[in-house]
Amino acid sequence: QQNRSHSVAILGAPFSKGQKRRGVEHGPKAIRDAGLVERLSNFDYPVHDFGDLTFKHLEKDEHFMRVPFPRTVGRANQLLSGAVSSAVGAGHTCIMLGGDHSLAIGSVEGHAQQCPDLCLIWVDAHADINTPLTSPSGNLHGQSVAFLLKDLQNKMPEVPGFSWIKPFLSARDLVYIGLRDVDPGEHIILKTLGIQYFSMRDIDRMGIQRVMEVTLDHLLARKQRPIHLSFDIDAFDPSLAPATGTPVNGGLTYREGIYVTEEIHNTGLLSVMDVVEVNPTLGATPEAVEATSSLAVDVIASALGQTREGAHVAFPKIPEPKE
Numbered sequence: 001q002q003n004r005s006h007s008v009a010i011l012g013a014p015f016s017k018g019q020k021r022r023g024v025e026h027g028p029k030a031i032r033d034a035g036l037v038e039r040l041s042n043f044d045y046p047v048h049d050f051g052d053l054t055f056k057h058l059e060k061d062e063h064f065m066r067v068p069f070p071r072t073v074g075r076a077n078q079l080l081s082g083a084v085s086s087a088v089g090a091g092h093t094c095i096m097l098g099g100d101h102s103l104a105i106g107s108v109e110g111h112a113q114q115c116p117d118l119c120l121i122w123v124d125a126h127a128d129i130n131t132p133l134t135s136p137s138g139n140l141h142g143q144s145v146a147f148l149l150k151d152l153q154n155k156m157p158e159v160p161g162f163s164w165i166k167p168f169l170s171a172r173d174l175v176y177i178g179l180r181d182v183d184p185g186e187h188i189i190l191k192t193l194g195i196q197y198f199s200m201r202d203i204d205r206m207g208i209q210r211v212m213e214v215t216l217d218h219l220l221a222r223k224q225r226p227i228h229l230s231f232d233i234d235a236f237d238p239s240l241a242p243a244t245g246t247p248v249n250g251g252l253t254y255r256e257g258i259y260v261t262e263e264i265h266n267t268g269l270l271s272v273m274d275v276v277e278v279n280p281t282l283g284a285t286p287e288a289v290e291a292t293s294s295l296a297v298d299v300i301a302s303a304l305g306q307t308r309e310g311a312h313v314a315f316p317k318i319p320e321p322k323e
């Protein structure tokens, strides 16, 4: 089912107001500086880098309950939604470079405008499914999924700046991979809504191959449909991705993360991928920043078809010396 378009759009979203640390707005630059465009130019399809969106910081933007910058985050996501919708509508597979994970609100919503039957794979140490009432921090990057789910709407207050979004996703269309730091309020939501998740313990027990088999069967067995992959770099072990805002020990190995993206590529259904929470100001050394940023490039390349076994198209057969 290789029916996904074979042109790639890169969208930079330099945004940080879904959380309180500075620096994650420099994520898109760090990932580009790690060679993203060059790496993707090895592929046999066009890559369009649409540059970075420009987000306005709204002056009057009081807290809503304990949620900081609600209107700024809401407006940023409304803008991102339009950009992702246009990119997907133009036939591109879209790579959204964050920025913090609150950007998934706009990215997934914009994708759903074009592909209402999309399914969502959330690769993350965290569930990001707090509501403003359950959130321990108030940070919207830990609440993104709650704004998308139809099943949670009776638990969501009207947050200023988010009146433009109508929740569209069903709990059965979402799978988590990599969870290892879930708040009590999030755990109640996961269990009550019966959301399919694979924590790091599940990965230890089942192995990543079985996790991907069950994930893709859960989401695609009934019907093949576009995949939205929302990849938080903190899903990886902090030894591999140290330059991020909420590191949690015991994360994905390099090989597990690459296996996840290889399997998603092999469905032929990847339509939008977010890569978020790379914060180049949080690396202890330049090497730590480089390691985190180039890891982001690796997972994007893998999701778009780079294989570990190699590939060949130029030589249909082994070239022979001329007599």
Ligand SMILES: N[C@@H](CSCCS(N)(=O)=O)C(=O)O
Residues within 6 Å of the ligand: 100, 101, 102, 124, 125, 126, 127, 128, 130, 135, 136, 137, 138, 139, 141, 142, 143, 181, 182, 183, 232, 234, 245, 246, 277
């Ligand atoms: N669950 C915590 C941490 S959320 C971490 C957000 S992210 N995008 O995964 O880094 C909260 O809600 O504040």
Ligand SMILES: [Mn+2]
Residues within 6 Å of the ligand: 101, 124, 126, 128, 141, 232, 277
């Ligand atoms: Mn996240």
Ligand SMILES: [Mn+2]
Residues within 6 Å of the ligand: 124, 125, 126, 232, 234, 235, 246, 277
């Ligand atoms: Mn996370």
